Amino acid sequence: MNHTLAELQSGVAPAADPTVKIAVKGLDFFYGDFQALTDITCDIRDNAVTAFIGPSGCGKSTFLRCFNRMNDLIIGTKHAGLITLDGQDIYAPGVDPVDLRRRIGMIFQQPNPFPMSIYDNVAYGPRLHGMKKKADLDEVVETSLKRANVWKEVKDILGRGGLTLSGGQQQRLCIARVLAVQPDVLLMDEPCSAIDPTSVQKIEDLMAELKSSVTIIIVTHNMQQAARVSDETAFFLQEVMGEPAMLVEFGRTAEIFTSPKDKRTEDYITGRFG
Amino acid sequence: MAEGLRPDPMPEEREATALSVRGDAGTLKLVSKATYFKEAALKNLFLACAFMAVAAVALIFVFVGYRGWPVFTEVGASNFLFGREWLPTQDLFGILPLFVGSIVVTIGALLLGTPLAVGAAVFLSEIAPPKVRSVVRPAIELLAGVPSVVYGFFGLLILRPIVADLTGGLGFGPLTAWIILAIMIVPTIATLTEDALQSIPNGIREASYAMGATTWQTISRVLLPAAKIGIVDAIILGMGRAIGETMAVLMVVGNAPGFFRGMGKPLSTLTSQIVMDMPYASGLHRTALFGMAIILFLVSMGLVLTVRLLSRFKEEGL
Numbered sequence: 001m002n003h004t005l006a007e008l009q010s011g012v013a014p015a016a017d018p019t020v021k022i023a024v025k026g027l028d029f030f031y032g033d034f035q036a037l038t039d040i041t042c043d044i045r046d047n048a049v050t051a052f053i054g055p056s057g058c059g060k061s062t063f064l065r066c067f068n069r070m071n072d073l074i075i076g077t078k079h080a081g082l083i084t085l086d087g088q089d090i091y092a093p094g095v096d097p098v099d100l101r102r103r104i105g106m107i108f109q110q111p112n113p114f115p116m117s118i119y120d121n122v123a124y125g126p127r128l129h130g131m132k133k134k135a136d137l138d139e140v141v142e143t144s145l146k147r148a149n150v151w152k153e154v155k156d157i158l159g160r161g162g163l164t165l166s167g168g169q170q171q172r173l174c175i176a177r178v179l180a181v182q183p184d185v186l187l188m189d190e191p192c193s194a195i196d197p198t199s200v201q202k203i204e205d206l207m208a209e210l211k212s213s214v215t216i217i218i219v220t221h222n223m224q225q226a227a228r229v230s231d232e233t234a235f236f237l238q239e240v241m242g243e244p245a246m247l248v249e250f251g252r253t254a255e256i257f258t259s260p261k262d263k264r265t266e267d268y269i270t271g272r273f274g
Numbered sequence: 275m276a277e278g279l280r281p282d283p284m285p286e287e288r289e290a291t292a293l294s295v296r297g298d299a300g301t302l303k304l305v306s307k308a309t310y311f312k313e314a315a316l317k318n319l320f321l322a323c324a325f326m327a328v329a330a331v332a333l334i335f336v337f338v339g340y341r342g343w344p345v346f347t348e349v350g351a352s353n354f355l356f357g358r359e360w361l362p363t364q365d366l367f368g369i370l371p372l373f374v375g376s377i378v379v380t381i382g383a384l385l386l387g388t389p390l391a392v393g394a395a396v397f398l399s400e401i402a403p404p405k406v407r408s409v410v411r412p413a414i415e416l417l418a419g420v421p422s423v424v425y426g427f428f429g430l431l432i433l434r435p436i437v438a439d440l441t442g443g444l445g446f447g448p449l450t451a452w453i454i455l456a457i458m459i460v461p462t463i464a465t466l467t468e469d470a471l472q473s474i475p476n477g478i479r480e481a482s483y484a485m486g487a488t489t490w491q492t493i494s495r496v497l498l499p500a501a502k503i504g505i506v507d508a509i510i511l512g513m514g515r516a517i518g519e520t521m522a523v524l525m526v527v528g529n530a531p532g533f534f535r536g537m538g539k540p541l542s543t544l545t546s547q548i549v550m551d552m553p554y555a556s557g558l559h560r561t562a563l564f565g566m567a568i569i570l571f572l573v574s575m576g577l578v579l580t581v582r583l584l585s586r587f588k589e590e591g592l
């Protein structure tokens with residue numbers, strides 16, 4: 001697909017493909033003078049799970065954090081290129097990053113519940129957006145915890161501090177906290193690398209259930225996990241230290257894992273480097 | 275002695291164990307005798323320092339207690355603590371007005387100083403760019419090192435006339451003291467509050483921003499509640515500083531040992547009264563001054579204990 005410069009500058013994506021949730025075109029990203037990403041172009045499918053794989057330091061987190069503009073919070077970062085959500089340029093002047101982040105939730109590698117009760121953690125987002133009635137909040141808290149596959153474990157201890165839970169439970173609590181504001185997109189940055197196997201299983205299960213209503217992007221170092229949970233896979237690589245990373249290959253997960261087109265993808269997947 | 279505190283075994287013992295497990299993989303280097311004795315000597319040195327610090331405080335308490343205790347028998351505890359008049363010439367040693375004076379001055383200073391200090395801490399920790407922070411934080415810390423007599427002069431020469439215009443009278447009184455003390459406790463409260471905010475893991479901030487919270491929402495709904503105990507600690511320590519401050523208060527408060535009558539009316543506090551009277555007091559009057567020192571000592575000990583209790587809460591994650 002080729003687009004005219006005018007189209008790119010206007011920030012309106014051309015004849016949006018309804019199965020594409022997020023479209024990225026020619027994205028470069030800089031931390032000060034250091035360019036971390038170069039010329040990334042890809043389409044993230046709606047209601048699917050997309051996995052980002054690649055060696056450490058190849059910019060997967062950086063890329064992920066462009067989608068909800070978390071990188072705006074780091075001084076000295078800049079980007080070039082276009083990212084659209086439902087056809088709308090997310091970096092267009094006037095777009096409120098705060099509203100964007102409500103629609104694009106994020107889960108981090110380290111579970112990071114707030115030092116407050118389980119209930120208040122989940123109610124945090126709804127309260128931010130003005131929900132006050134106890135009955136409404138109660139309902140959101142319950143449905144969110146159920147969707148995050150942690151309700152059974154916490155339903156009798158909602159008043160207890162979120163930090164008293166195990167790591168895996170904390171991570172699912174964080175997922176519930178994000179789901180409570182009903183995001184369209186869920187960004188997960190290595191959500192399973194710091195938690196116990198039972199919780200990993202539960203998170204993979206909930207991803208499968210969620211993807212009918214939420215577009216999920218997951219960064220993972222675990223090839224089996226990528227193969228198990230994702231529909232599409234993107235492989236990133238920084239070939240030379242100090243040079244920007246690029247998107248080497250992007251396609252259906254089944255194809256990437258069985259017949260990768262690029263030699264470097266094959267090497268990485270079979271564990272020859274990275 | 276607790277298991278963890280047992281000194282390392284002497285080198286000889288270690289050698290024996292090490293020899294018995296020596297294998298082909300080579301040997302581990304053993305602790306030399308010199309190192310062992312140096313460690314042991316240092317350990318004892320630090321122990322001695324700690325002991326001396328505690329002993330000094332205990333000694334002061336015993337001395338003050340010994341000199342001040344008779345006031346409770348000779349004047350009577352209730353006449354002393356709840357007596358409404360401090361007139362040493364007529365053998366009236368009621369410290370209630372002075373105690374109330376100390377409390378009034380302290381509370382006022384806290385009410386003025388705390389919002390300022392917490393605001394400054396929030397700005398430094400959460401809003402200021404690193405460059406600004408690296409200049410402003412040391413500047414605030416420097417404020418803590420300014421001798422209180424300098425604050426006193428500032429209050430006397432610059433604030434007092436302004437207050438005099440505002441309230442009438444000469445400008446000696448609690449309002450001037452409040453402002454001066456508020457400025458003096460800002461460094462204590464601001465730096466400790468900033469430390470409390472800085473100790474919150476960054477992941478918490480990221481989580482809040484990623485939820486679509488604004489900076490202000492993140493500060494008010496997550497960070498300040500999370501730093502709550504640290505902030506209360508900071509305020510209590512600031513309170514200790516305010517209640518114990520003598521010189522600056524003495525210079526601006528007016529030193530009239532009666533009950534609080536208004537923001538611009540002279541007042542006296544426990545500390546300022548001790549300094550005013552000590553040079554000439556004798557006999558029972560002198561004993562009463564030591565008795566006041568006991569009260570001050572107990573109050574600050576109470577404050578410190580409160581802080582300790584609070585930090586225990588924090589460890590328990592409540």
Ligand SMILES: Nc1ncnc2c1ncn2[C@@H]1O[C@H](COP(=O)(O)OP(=O)(O)O)[C@@H](O)[C@H]1O
Pocket residue numbers: 031034036054055056057058059060061062063074
């Ligand atoms: N805040 C930052 N400031 C400067 N450089 C950064 C920052 N975060 C990441 N980088 C650099 O950007 C590159 C990509 O990092 P990251 O996106 O964290 O990789 P990944 O998530 O794939 O391990 C690395 O070289 C890293 O050092």
Ligand SMILES: [Mg+2]
Pocket residue numbers: 060061062189
């Ligand atoms: Mg990463």
